[in-house]
Amino acid sequence: xxxxxxxxxxxxxxxxKTSSDNNSFTxxxxxxxxxxxxxxLFLSIDKMNEKQSQLPELYQEFQQLRQSGTNxxxxxxxxxxxxxxxxxxxxxKSLTRGYHWAIHDLALGNLKQINEMKxxxxxxxxxxxxxxxxxxxxxxxxxxxxxxxxxxxxxxxILLPPGDSLLSNTSKWNFIYDPEWVEYxxxxxxxxxxxxxxxHPDLAKRVTHVLIVEGRGYEKLKYDVPLEKRVSEILLxxxxxxxxxxxx
Amino acid sequence: xxxxxIVLCYLLGLSVLLLISRKYSWAEVVGFSFLMGMGIETFFxxxxxxxxxxxxxxxxxxINVFSIVALCGAxxxxxxLLKDEFKIPAFSIQQINFVAVFIFCLxxxxxxxxxxxxLFWPPTEHDTIGSFDKLGRVMAAEGRLNISLYKYDxxxxxxxxxxxxxxxxxxxxxxxxxxxxxxxxxxxxSLLTSFYGLVKNYVGSTAASLFTFxxxxxxxxxxxxxxxxxxxxxxxxxxxxxxATFTWLDKRDSKYFWLGAIMMAFVIWIRTDTxxxxxxxxxxxxxxxxxxxxxxxxxxYGAIAVAPFILWSLYLKxxxxxxxxxxxxxxxxxxxxxxxxxxxxxxxxxxxxxxxxIDGGQLYxxxxxxxxxxxxxxxxLIYKKGxxxxxxxxxxxxxxFFVSFALYFILFYLIDEKIQRAPISSLMESSFxxxxxxxxxxxxxxxxxxxxxxxxxxxxxxxxxxK
Numbered sequence: 001x002x003x004x005x006x007x008x009x010x011x012x013x014x015x016x017k018t019s020s021d022n023n024s025f026t027x028x029x030x031x032x033x034x035x036x037x038x039x040x041l042f043l044s045i046d047k048m049n050e051k052q053s054q055l056p057e058l059y060q061e062f063q064q065l066r067q068s069g070t071n072x073x074x075x076x077x078x079x080x081x082x083x084x085x086x087x088x089x090x091x092x093k094s095l096t097r098g099y100h101w102a103i104h105d106l107a108l109g110n111l112k113q114i115n116e117m118k119x120x121x122x123x124x125x126x127x128x129x130x131x132x133x134x135x136x137x138x139x140x141x142x143x144x145x146x147x148x149x150x151x152x153x154x155x156x157x158i159l160l161p162p163g164d165s166l167l168s169n170t171s172k173w174n175f176i177y178d179p180e181w182v183e184y185x186x187x188x189x190x191x192x193x194x195x196x197x198x199x200h201p202d203l204a205k206r207v208t209h210v211l212i213v214e215g216r217g218y219e220k221l222k223y224d225v226p227l228e229k230r231v232s233e234i235l236l237x238x239x240x241x242x243x244x245x246x247x248x
Numbered sequence: 249x250x251x252x253x254i255v256l257c258y259l260l261g262l263s264v265l266l267l268i269s270r271k272y273s274w275a276e277v278v279g280f281s282f283l284m285g286m287g288i289e290t291f292f293x294x295x296x297x298x299x300x301x302x303x304x305x306x307x308x309x310x311i312n313v314f315s316i317v318a319l320c321g322a323x324x325x326x327x328x329l330l331k332d333e334f335k336i337p338a339f340s341i342q343q344i345n346f347v348a349v350f351i352f353c354l355x356x357x358x359x360x361x362x363x364x365x366x367l368f369w370p371p372t373e374h375d376t377i378g379s380f381d382k383l384g385r386v387m388a389a390e391g392r393l394n395i396s397l398y399k400y401d402x403x404x405x406x407x408x409x410x411x412x413x414x415x416x417x418x419x420x421x422x423x424x425x426x427x428x429x430x431x432x433x434x435x436x437x438s439l440l441t442s443f444y445g446l447v448k449n450y451v452g453s454t455a456a457s458l459f460t461f462x463x464x465x466x467x468x469x470x471x472x473x474x475x476x477x478x479x480x481x482x483x484x485x486x487x488x489x490x491x492a493t494f495t496w497l498d499k500r501d502s503k504y505f506w507l508g509a510i511m512m513a514f515v516i517w518i519r520t521d522t523x524x525x526x527x528x529x530x531x532x533x534x535x536x537x538x539x540x541x542x543x544x545x546x547x548x549y550g551a552i553a554v555a556p557f558i559l560w561s562l563y564l565k566x567x568x569x570x571x572x573x574x575x576x577x578x579x580x581x582x583x584x585x586x587x588x589x590x591x592x593x594x595x596x597x598x599x600x601x602x603x604x605x606i607d608g609g610q611l612y613x614x615x616x617x618x619x620x621x622x623x624x625x626x627x628x629l630i631y632k633k634g635x636x637x638x639x640x641x642x643x644x645x646x647x648x649f650f651v652s653f654a655l656y657f658i659l660f661y662l663i664d665e666k667i668q669r670a671p672i673s674s675l676m677e678s679s680f681x682x683x684x685x686x687x688x689x690x691x692x693x694x695x696x697x698x699x700x701x702x703x704x705x706x707x708x709x710x711x712x713x714x715k
Contacts, residue, residue: 023714024341030712031346038347038458042354095600095617098467098610106471107361114368131370131426138372175374180404183397184382187389190400203400 048093049100051085058082141174145185148211148235154188157206159220159238161213162194176213194220207238249305253423254430256312261285263319264510269503270330272445279442280507282434283488287514288315290415294393294559298567302391303422347712348453351461355440358464362473363433370427371476379404381476384417384428398568406478408570410560412485412518413478429476436473439484440464443689446491449499450697454712455705459696462618468611469685478519479682485515486525487689490648493529494693497536497644505545509552517556524659525686526553528652532644577664586672590661593676597684604673611681612688619691626700638699645694653687656680 062078065071120126129137136142148158163177175181179191190203194217197204210220212234218225222239236242261284265272272280292311293303301307320327337343371381383406386395393411397403406414416435417428440460448456464470472480489511496504512529515522530550537546564570580586592603598616600609623646630638660680665671695701 026714027342028346030714034347034454034708034712035350038350091600094607095609095614098607098613099465101610102465102467102470103358106467106474107358107365110365110474111361114364134368134370135372138369175378178378180378180382180402181374183402184377184385187382187386187397190402192400200400 045096046100046103049097051088052093052097053100053104055082055085058085139174140172141176142185144176144211144213144233145182148186148209149189151235152186152189152209156189156208157203158182158186158189158191158235159197159207159210159217160191160193161211161217173213176211209235210238211235249424250420250430253305253308253420254434256309256316257285257289257419258282259285259316260288260312260319263316263323264288265507266327266330267319267323268506270326270333271503273448275441275445275448279438279440279445280488280511282438283442283484283511283514286416286419286431286434287412287485287510287517289419290412290517293387293415293418294411294563297393298563303388303418304391305422305424308419308422342713345453345712348457351454351457355457355461355464358470359437359440359473362436362470366429366432366474367427369429369474371429373475373477375404375406376476379406380414380478381417381428383407383411383414384421387415387418388421394567398570408564409478409519410517410556412514413481416481417476429474432473432476432480435481435484439480439487439689442484442488443491443693446488446495447693447696449495451702451705452709454708455696455701459692462613462615463689463692466612466615466685466688468681469688472682472685477682479685482515482518482522483685483689485511485518486522486686489515490525490529490690491693493532494642494644494648497532505549509549512549512553513556516553517560520557520560521656521659521683522686523557524652524655525648526557527655528648529553531651532648535647536644575664575667576659576662578662580662586661589673590657590676593673593680594657597681604677606677606681612684615688615691618695622695622698622701626698629700629703633699641699642694642697645690649687649690649694652690656683 058078058081062075062082065075065078117126117129121128132142132146136146139145152158160179160182161177177193179193182191190206192200192203192207197207207220210217212218213232215230215232218230220238221236223241225236225241258281261281262277264284265277265280289308289312292308292315296303296307296311371377376382382397382404383395386397387393390396393415395403398407416431420428420431440463443463444456444460447459469480469483489508492504492511493508495501496508508529512526516526530553533546533549537543593606595601596603596606596608597611598608598620600617601607626638626641660672660675663672663675665675668675696705
C-alpha cells in the first residue's frame with residue numbers, strides 16, 4: 001500500500017513541476033507585457049517632445065545662416081521647421097515637455113558633459129578641476145573676488161560698488177554690489193555696500209579697502225587719484241595710496 | 249571622516265526609529281533614518297550653541313555615539329527581539345515584481361545622472377551663496393550657530409530661518425566635506441524612499457514605484473536634486489510628516505503618530521513659512537480629536553509639532569537679538585489687481601499654461617492634473633459606492649491639501665512688497681513656485697491611494713499576477 005502511494009507521488013511530481021513552470025512562464029509574460037506597456041508610455045511621452053528640445057540648436061543654426069546670407073534653401077527649411085515646432089502648442093505636449101528637459105538636458109545632458117570633462121582630465125587634455133576652478137567656471141566675477149582675498153588681510157573690511165542699475169543690469173558682474181553674496185567668497189573679511197554705510201556705521205568706520213568697479217568708488221577714497229591714473233577695476237586701500245598699484 | 253559623519257547621522261535616526269517601533273519596511277528605514285537623524289543633529293547643534301560648546305568632529309562624534317548607545321540601551325529588550333523576527337526573505341520568481349524592478353532601474357539611472365551633476369559642481373545659486381551655504385560654512389568655521397555675520401546683517405535671508413537646512417551643511421563641513429551637496433542627494437533619496445514606503449502601505453509595488461517615479465521626475469523639483477536650496481529638503485519633511493500623519497489617522501498604527509509628529513516638528517525647524525503645513529496638520533488632528541476625544545495624543549502631537557517654532561522665535565529674540573520681523577501688510581484688504589495676478593499664476597502652476605515668465609506645465613508636468621483627475625474620478629464613484637464612503641475617502645488628505653494651499657496663498661497675498669523688496673509677480677515666479685514642491689507628494693499620495701486608484705491598481709495587480 002505504502003509502495004503504491006510512493007509510486008503515485010513520484011508520478012505526480014513532474015506534473016506539479018510542469019504546472020509551476022507554466023505558472024512562472026505566464027507570470028513572467030504578464031509582467032513583461034506590463035513592462036512593455038509602461039515602457040511604451042514613457043517612450044511615447046519622451047519622443048513627443050523630442051523636437052521641442054532641438055529648438056535652441058535649430059534657432060542658432062538659423063541665426064548663423066541668416067547672418068552669413070548663404071544657403072537660402074537650408075534657411076527656408078530651418079524656418080519652416082522652427083515655425084512648425086513653435087506652432088505646435090498641443091496641451092498635452094505643453095504639460096509633458098518639462099519631463100524631456102529634466103531627463104535629457106538636466107540629467108543625461110549634464111552627465112555626458114561631466115563624463116567628457118573627466119575623460120579629458122584622464123587623457124591629460126585638461127587639468128583636474130578644483131573647487132576654485134569650478135567656481136571660476138560658474139561665477140564670472142570669481143577671479144576678482146579671489147584677487148580681493150589675495151590682496152587683503154583677513155580682518156579687512158571692503159566697501160563694495162553701489163548696487164545701481166549700471167552694475168545690477170549686467171550679468172558680467174554677478175552680484176558684486178550685494179554684501180550678503182560677496183561675503184560668501186571673502187569671509188572672514190567683511191564687506192559693506194556703497195551708499196548703505198549709515199545702516200552699519202560701526203562697520204563703515206572700519207572700512208580698509210574700496211573695490212572699484214567700472215570706475216566707480218574713487219570718491220570714497222581719503223586721497224585723490226589723478227584722473228589719468230584711474231583704472232576701471234581695482235582694489236585700493238581707503239586711507240593711503242598703495243605703495244605699488246595692484247592693477248587687475 | 250565625512251562617511252563616518254553620515255553613518256552616525258543614519259544610525260542616530262535609526263536608533264530613534266527603533267525606539268518608536270520595530271516594524272518598518274526597508275524604504276521607511278532608509279527614508280526616515282536620514283530625515284530623523286539630520287533633524288536631531290541640528291537640534292544637538294542648536295543646544296550646543298546655547299550652552300556654549302563649540303562644534304568640532306570630536307564633540308559631534310561623542311554626542312552621537314553617546315546618544316546612539318543610550319537609545320539602544322534604553323531599547324535593549326525591543327532590539328533583542330529584532331534578531332528573532334528577522335527572516336531572510338524566501339526567493340521565487342513569482343515574488344519579484346518585474347514592473348517595479350523596471351521602474352526602479354529607470355529611477356536609479358536618473359538618480360545617478362542627477363547626483364553626478366550635483367556632486368560635481370559647487371553651490372552657485374544666488375540664495376545659497378548669499379545665505380544657506382555661507383551660513384553652513386561659517387557655522388562650521390566658527391563652531392557655533394550664532395555666527396559673527398549676524399552682527400553686520402551679512403547672514404542673508406536664510407539666517408532668520410530655523411537652522412535645519414544650513415546646519416545640515418555645517419554638519420558635513422565639520423566632517424570635512426569640500427562642498428555640502430551630498431546633503432542634497434541624501435534629502436532627495438529620503439524624499440523618494442519615505443514617499444514610496446508610505447504609499448506602499450496602501451498599494452502594491454507597481455503603483456508605489458510608478459508614483460514615486462512621477463514624484464522624482466517632476467521637472468522643477470528634479471532640477472533641485474542638483475542644487476543646494478532648501479525647498480526640496482523642506483518637501484522631504486512635509487512629505488514624511490504629512491503622509492505619516494495621514495497613515496496614523498487611517499490605520500491607527502502608533503508608530504506613524506510619533507513619526508508624523510516628529511517630522512512635522514522638523515517641517516517648522518527647516519523654515520518658518522511652512523507653518524501653513526503645521527496649521528493644516530493640527531486641523532486634521534483636531535478634527536480627529538472631535539471623533540476620538542483622545543486629549544493626550546492631540547496635545548502631544550500639537551506640542552511636538554509647534555515646539556520648534558517657539559524655540560526658534562525665542563532664540564532669535566534672546567540670543568541673536570532679532571526677529572523674523574513683520575513682512576506682511578495686514579491692512580491690504582481686497583486688492584483685485586493683486587488677487588487676479590496671483591490667481592493667474594496659481595492657475596498656471598496647477599493646470600499648466602503661460603503666466604509672466606512661468607510655463608506651469610514645464611514646472612510640475614502632469615502632477616496636479618493627475619491629482620484633479622483622480623479626484624473627479626473618485627467623486628464619480630459616488631454613484632457606485634455611495635456618497636458617504638466616497639466623501640470620507642482620504643478626506644484628511646484633501647483637507648490638508650486645500651487648507652495648506654489656501655493658507656499658503658494668503659501668506660503670499662499678505663506679503664509687503666516694499667519690505668520684501670520685490671514685486672509680487674517676482675515672488676510668485678520664484679518663492680511661490682518653489683514652495684509648490686511641498687504639495688506634490690500630497691497630491692500624488694491622494695492620486696495613488698484613493699478608492700478609484702485602489703480599484704484600478706487592484707485590476708493591474710490581478711493582471712500582473714494572473715490571480
